[in-house]
Amino acid sequence: MARDLLKDFHQTAISxxxxxxxxxxxxxFLQAILVVFAMSLFVFVGIYGIGNxxxxxVPEDMGPAARAEIISHLGLDRPxxxxxxxxxxxxxxxxxxxxxxxxxxxxxxxxxxLPATLELAVxxxxxxxxxxxxxxLWAGLRPKSIxxxxxxxxxxxxxxxxxxxxxxxxxxxxxxxxxxxxSSGRATGTVFGxxxxxxxxxxxxxxxxxxxxxxxxxxxxxxxxxxxxxIEAMQMDYVRYAFAKGVSDRRxxxxxxxxxxxxxxxxxxxxxxxxxxxxxxxxxxxFAWPGTGKLIIDSIYQLDRPVIVAYLMIIVxxxxxxxxxxxxxxxxxxxxARARMVGTA
Amino acid sequence: MRVTLPFKAxxxxxxxxxxxxxxPERVPRSxxxxxxxxxxxxxxxxxxxxxxxxxxxxxxxxxPWLTPQNPYDLRSIDLLDALLPPGETSMDGMVFHLGTDxxxxxxxxxxxxxxxxxxxxxVISCLIALVVGISVGLAAAFFGGWVETLLMxxxxxxxxxxxxxxALMLVAILGQGVxxxxxxxxxxxxxxxxxxxxxxxxxxxNKEYVEAAIGLDVGRLRVMFTHMLPNALPPLIVxxxxxxxxxxxxxxxxxxxxxGVPVTEPSLGMLIANGFxxxxxxxxxxSVYPGLLLLVLIASLNLVGDQLRDVINPRNRR
Amino acid sequence: MTAEPVLTVDNLQTxxxxxxGVLKALNGVSFSVEAGRILGMVGESGSGKSxxxxxxxxxxxxxxxxxxxxxxxxxxxxxxxxxAELRRIRGAKIAMIFQDPxxxxxxxxxxGTQMAEAIQSHEPVSRETALARARDALGxxxxxxxxxxxxxxxxxxxxxxxxxxxxATAFLNHPDLIIADEPTTALDVTIQGQILYETQRLCRERxxxxxxISHDLSVVAGLADxxxxxxxxxxxxxxxxxxxxxDPRHPYTRGLIASVPSRNRRHQRLAQIPGMIPSxxxxxxxxxxxxxxxxxxxxxxEPPFETREGGRAWRCxxxxxxxxxxxx
Numbered sequence: 005m006a007r008d009l010l011k012d013f014h015q016t017a018i019s020x021x022x023x024x025x026x027x028x029x030x031x032x033f034l035q036a037i038l039v040v041f042a043m044s045l046f047v048f049v050g051i052y053g054i055g056n057x058x059x060x061x062v063p064e065d066m067g068p069a070a071r072a073e074i075i076s077h078l079g080l081d082r083p084x085x086x087x088x089x090x091x092x093x094x095x096x097x098x099x100x101x102x103x104x105x106x107x108x109x110x111x112x113x114x115x116x117x118l119p120a121t122l123e124l125a126v127x128x129x130x131x132x133x134x135x136x137x138x139x140x141l142w143a144g145l146r147p148k149s150i151x152x153x154x155x156x157x158x159x160x161x162x163x164x165x166x167x168x169x170x171x172x173x174x175x176x177x178x179x180x181x182x183x184x185x186x187s188s189g190r191a192t193g194t195v196f197g198x199x200x201x202x203x204x205x206x207x208x209x210x211x212x213x214x215x216x217x218x219x220x221x222x223x224x225x226x227x228x229x230x231x232x233x234x235i236e237a238m239q240m241d242y243v244r245y246a247f248a249k250g251v252s253d254r255r256x257x258x259x260x261x262x263x264x265x266x267x268x269x270x271x272x273x274x275x276x277x278x279x280x281x282x283x284x285x286x287x288x289x290x291f292a293w294p295g296t297g298k299l300i301i302d303s304i305y306q307l308d309r310p311v312i313v314a315y316l317m318i319i320v321x322x323x324x325x326x327x328x329x330x331x332x333x334x335x336x337x338x339x340x341a342r343a344r345m346v347g348t349a
Numbered sequence: 350m351r352v353t354l355p356f357k358a359x360x361x362x363x364x365x366x367x368x369x370x371x372x373p374e375r376v377p378r379s380x381x382x383x384x385x386x387x388x389x390x391x392x393x394x395x396x397x398x399x400x401x402x403x404x405x406x407x408x409x410x411x412x413p414w415l416t417p418q419n420p421y422d423l424r425s426i427d428l429l430d431a432l433l434p435p436g437e438t439s440m441d442g443m444v445f446h447l448g449t450d451x452x453x454x455x456x457x458x459x460x461x462x463x464x465x466x467x468x469x470x471x472v473i474s475c476l477i478a479l480v481v482g483i484s485v486g487l488a489a490a491f492f493g494g495w496v497e498t499l500l501m502x503x504x505x506x507x508x509x510x511x512x513x514x515x516a517l518m519l520v521a522i523l524g525q526g527v528x529x530x531x532x533x534x535x536x537x538x539x540x541x542x543x544x545x546x547x548x549x550x551x552x553x554x555n556k557e558y559v560e561a562a563i564g565l566d567v568g569r570l571r572v573m574f575t576h577m578l579p580n581a582l583p584p585l586i587v588x589x590x591x592x593x594x595x596x597x598x599x600x601x602x603x604x605x606x607x608x609g610v611p612v613t614e615p616s617l618g619m620l621i622a623n624g625f626x627x628x629x630x631x632x633x634x635x636s637v638y639p640g641l642l643l644l645v646l647i648a649s650l651n652l653v654g655d656q657l658r659d660v661i662n663p664r665n666r667r
Numbered sequence: 668m669t670a671e672p673v674l675t676v677d678n679l680q681t682x683x684x685x686x687x688g689v690l691k692a693l694n695g696v697s698f699s700v701e702a703g704r705i706l707g708m709v710g711e712s713g714s715g716k717s718x719x720x721x722x723x724x725x726x727x728x729x730x731x732x733x734x735x736x737x738x739x740x741x742x743x744x745x746x747x748x749x750x751a752e753l754r755r756i757r758g759a760k761i762a763m764i765f766q767d768p769x770x771x772x773x774x775x776x777x778x779g780t781q782m783a784e785a786i787q788s789h790e791p792v793s794r795e796t797a798l799a800r801a802r803d804a805l806g807x808x809x810x811x812x813x814x815x816x817x818x819x820x821x822x823x824x825x826x827x828x829x830x831x832x833x834x835a836t837a838f839l840n841h842p843d844l845i846i847a848d849e850p851t852t853a854l855d856v857t858i859q860g861q862i863l864y865e866t867q868r869l870c871r872e873r874x875x876x877x878x879x880i881s882h883d884l885s886v887v888a889g890l891a892d893x894x895x896x897x898x899x900x901x902x903x904x905x906x907x908x909x910x911x912x913x914d915p916r917h918p919y920t921r922g923l924i925a926s927v928p929s930r931n932r933r934h935q936r937l938a939q940i941p942g943m944i945p946s947x948x949x950x951x952x953x954x955x956x957x958x959x960x961x962x963x964x965x966x967x968x969e970p971p972f973e974t975r976e977g978g979r980a981w982r983c984x985x986x987x988x989x990x991x992x993x994x995x
Binding site for chain 2: 047165166168175
Binding site: 338 | 724726750754755756757758759762763765767770771772773774775776781784785788789833836
């Protein structure tokens, strides 16, 4: 995907002015809403159509009378489309039902765990960007050198490392053998009234291993993206032209090349944030990080269905929201994007 | 006599149309497949990876004949041998080169059998996804119009969702089991194949002979199967190699989370998960060795796929 | 012919070391340009025109390399100069205009930034000063409301306007020489005329020497003072435009002229040069044109030497006009 994005990016040279910005934003927004609706339908059909909703929504250890009462109370005897509308109505009001395990509203439960996950995901993205951009730049400028090739082979290894296994190795090395960092849990401190891991040294220590673990996979992706972008940009006429103007190597790299590839890179980093939030499931399980990922796995084990539904819907909505925001940032960053986006929309 | 050449007159370019000045890298082509093969062999890393891959696949296929122990056969396992470090000897004199797990199983044997499950699940899901993806891609290219739009939107939607999220969603809805995992892997992967096939089909479709054939409405199906499909094959192979790697990784992840294949047939991911509880007490070998094997498997697949991509699309190489 | 040439190129050889073999893009190219004069360089695609331009600036990418010869700018040898010193010459003493105006301007930087950096790379001036000079330069090439245009991005310009920006940029640092690599090929004929006129005027006014690379003989004939005809990495004929066009000596030059449509020969069939330029990978010894030349004989298998006469030169052992005169 990343490579396509770059290709698309370099090939376009549209001189036409696009339609007004508001129209583009509106169109994108409607698309985003549509995706959320599609996903709600998917989740609904999955749970009410394929699975047995009674099993899903009613705790198993209930008597038949209580069961029947709950079925009629939940409206499970009514036609499917009415059920969907009811489901949708409840979801729109933020009502996903109560967790069987914690007996608190599922939404509330997820919201209380979300900051930990977001914190982890953002930390991971920052770590991978800090490492990946310089490495990718280097590998792109010297694709045939030994160091450039090593970075590439290394990035394939990074691509191939199973995230969960790396987590175990990190614990083995840094917690058990070296004893430098804690292997599980989260510690917080308060900064500006927000409770966060960044608030205390202890919190940062707890954050380091899981964040690095989560960063590793994206690290490889961003290295490859930056490298491909640099190689492509270096062959562009505008780079040659910049050299022909006598512009210094450093300025060609940092302004002409980097600014051009930063647009797709920022876009991909933004899009990957959503993936990282989803993949946090694994890292949170290993490091016992009290985020949504740990919650969803526990909920699947314990068949806590309302929480599962709420998690899926909220993560999808979050994901779509991130994509939408990234699209908008892309629009602002790339002076030519407006015309093109409407062209493909 | 003076030949007047007013420069505003419609100029007849003397140039033979070409892409600018002399550009190197025009090699006379023999058979494209043979050429690809030759270029593939130019990377020692990729050739090494391919060799490793072949060895792993052979080991998985012939596991029962290669391993010192059948890890599923309870009679051959002695609980007294549990948690032995690598190199220890069992009560009856058998050497555990990679140690034993909590049940006293030989890790080496368990790993080779785990490899079997991992590769099996990966390959089966990948093949089904390939068939589904090709069908969807061909249908989109064949019907065009709103069918194409709808199918491709579906592909986009599918691709925009992280694989782990989709897999979790499916496992949460469907429950666990090998068939469920395979289904989840197929759903996660088919869209990549569909998009790849349709991409190649689009390129083909814009060629004149295909347009002509479609315009005449003769043999549209034939054009698809004789021209579009073979042309889509090289990129599909690349995607398949990379997807196989990611399918194996995803299955391992699901198994590690306890949502994948059942405990009775442990895949590599499950073995690693089993070792997790012993890791904290320093018994590293139960998790580390299966993980290394998984890493080697996925990495060699990716390395082969990466080189294939470079061979097929030289644009990425320079 | 009395003035000291601004640029002297002598026996320049640039080869590309590809997997398939050594591609000899330039096989000993020699010419010179004087201040305020325009040298037209014509030839087919692949004849080495652009490679010549990039070789002068030292901008040949690997696997290409200058393997021999010399390029002297006002006496200073450029071949073998370190990259950092070449950088100080590029854009300051020798500027270049590229072929495709759509691709040469960086799409994500404003015109102002891209012009100002050309100045600031060579002179320690403030951005404001640089932008002011850029604005004046834009006015000079006929871009309306240059002040606002500085803040615009390339995609907001038409092709012709972009090429004007490139021309304005080239003149920014008052270079001794401008290399224009087919700058009008991608443009409409009317725009092409305007651009040619503007460039010619600026060169004359400022005494800037120029190398105008084109595959279009009619453009060069109308614009240039001198002409070099390139074929397969060699200059096969050079001299003043009048001499070369009126009285071509090399059969290839004659073929080129004959294949340009003209009003005088309306109902005749256009002459063609049969065949194609040979592959530069396996260039046979002897005259590279001989397999397409109707005058070729066994003697052409020997490498042709350069014959000089007055201010002109050609590389052929059976020059056209001499033979015609001998028969007459």
